[in-house]
Amino acid sequence: MEVTKQNFKDCLVEITKDIEEAHFISIDTEFTGLTSERNILPFDTSEEYYEKLFRSTKGFIIVQLGISLFKKDPGGEKVKVKSYNIYTYPQSSLATFLCQSQSFSFLAENGFDFNKLFSSGVGVCNEKQEEKLRQEVKERQEFRQEQIKIRTSDEQVDTSSRNFLPVPENEKELIDNAKEKIQQVIDNKILEAKFEKLNGFQRKLMYELIERDFNNKVSTLTKNGDNYQKMMVVTSKRTLEDELKLEKDKIRDDENSLIEKIGIRLLMKEISKSKKPIVAHNCLLDFFYILTQCFEDLPENYNDFKKLIHRIFPNIIDTKFIAHSDHLKEFFSSTVLNQVLERLQKPPFKEIELEWENPYNTYSLKSPKEHEAGYDSFLTGYCFLALLDHLNVPLELNFEKSKALAPFLNRIALQRIALPYIHITGDEPKLNRTHVFHIKFPQTWQVSDIQDHFKNYGPIQISWVDNTTAFVALYNKENSSCVLKTIGKVNGFEIKTFADFQANEKIVLLKQKTLKRKNEDSESESTSSNTTPSKPEAKRKKKKDTFKQCNNW
Secondary structure, eight states, rough: OOOTTTTTTHHHHHHHHHHHSEEEEEEEEESSSSSSOOOOTOOOOOOHHHHHHHHSTTTTTEEEEEEEEOOTTOSSSSSEEEEEEEEEEOOOOOOOOOOOOHHHHHHHHHOHHHHHHHOOOOOOOHHHHHHHHHHHHHHHHHHHHHHHHHOOOOOOOOOTTTTOOOOGGGGHHHHHHHHHHHHHHHHSSSEEEEEEEEOHHHHHHHHHHHHHHSSTTTEEEEEEOOOEEEEEEEEEEHHHHHHHHHHHHHHHHHHHHOOOOOHHHHHHHHHHHHHHOESSSHHHHHHHHHHHHHHOOOOOOHHHHHHHHHHOSEEEEEHHHHHSTTTTGOOOOOHHHHHHHHTTTSTOOOOEEEOTTOOOOOOBBBBTTTTTTHHHHHHHHHHHHHHHHHOOOTTOOOOOOOOTTTBTTTTTEEESSSSSSSEESOOOOOOOOOOEEEEEEOOOOOHHHHHHHHHGGGEEEEEEESSSEEEEEEGGGGGGGGGGSSSOOOOOOOOHHHHHHHHHHHHHHHHHHHHHHHHHHHHHHHHHHTTOOOOOHHHHHHHHHHHHHHOOO
16 A cells, blocks of 8 residues: 555554564665765674764655554464555755665656655654654744634733734735725625735734734634645634634644654654564665654664664564575575565475455566565565574464574675674674685786786685775684795785774774864854844844744734
């Protein structure tokens, strides 16, 4: 089922109910970029992998979220499934994000609807942003309550001490016409006076006119006119009962607006609260962006990240990790999602019977919609069901207590490194890198030249960085200690241990951080030295505050 901001509120109620009933939830996301740097090294530890990804993925966002919910009724034969494909886009006018052209091209090639994303994407915010939104609504409602007391009071308000804005010459015709129309409302000659296409300053002048000349003998209301432009409507003075009824409608509108802006966070909070198993495929980046956009900024420290993700999603299962595990990797030549599915459709694996709950029958294995988040979440869930069946794990079983699933729970697959996973609730094995060397060599060198240079130490694994640098790992690790002492010296060839290379990289990174901090401090000092605003700046600030006050009205 497709979800946009137009139907999100209704779907939220239904998805919340589905979460409560589900045995597990599978997810997938599409996002605006993968990483701003290609700096993952084949011999990085999981911690180093995380730290590099942490630095290079900031600013990218989710643009589509797929959620599929799987359950089996007591005594039922088939597994029931519902899938939701949700376009998601931050609603704040100040929101900014990064995107990679390659990622956008990839989405476009796979039929992604960017018009739907920008016009109908469901909002998203993190915890702090939600708190700020709710505080703003609270203050606005408190302000309106004070205004209701003033407007419904029979006491005459003394405005002699009020410092009203002078009416500019170019606005006098507007104010004179408004004064005449409002008087007609008071004299019961017309029911209401409408004023369209007013800017914030003009609205301020109108409110002051009503307060100064009519002493709150009328009431105002803001409505949407043509093309959703705001229109001020002046009517006879409302009773307290009418005001409270109108305020009730405004409170409902406030709540709807909050749901629209908070959006996906509301859904993710329900998933987190349920503590249901979350199944995904190759999902580290998915969780990076979900945590950042819906909960809080990622910590720089690796162990703090583990604590954070486990607190929010205590039961994570990565189907890529399962397929790549010692238990099952003999069956899979590739752990790419669609190739895992293809292998699971052949013996010794069995076909899984599914039952779609209408009207959600939108996906089929026979009609793939790859790289649509909803479809990929369904695909991931199906693969997990097939793997469960092969491992003889009943769907109804508490996964946390399953011995067969214990080796896979809370482990997230990583790519292109020697120790390819994160163990969220434990420690990864120590990685020995004493047999790994970083080398620089002439641009003319080929694989055979490197192999020939290391031939005295046995077979090697070469991991290219670029056309003049690479990492070399010895298969015969016992030869590691003698390499630096005995390897031939050639012009243009340099070699260092992995530890020395890493130490040098840390020094470079530290220098970059120090330089960045100095630049930030310099900018801060420059800003603080200009804290006293000039007269034009003070005037602009006063006008901005005036507009803000008008919007509150």
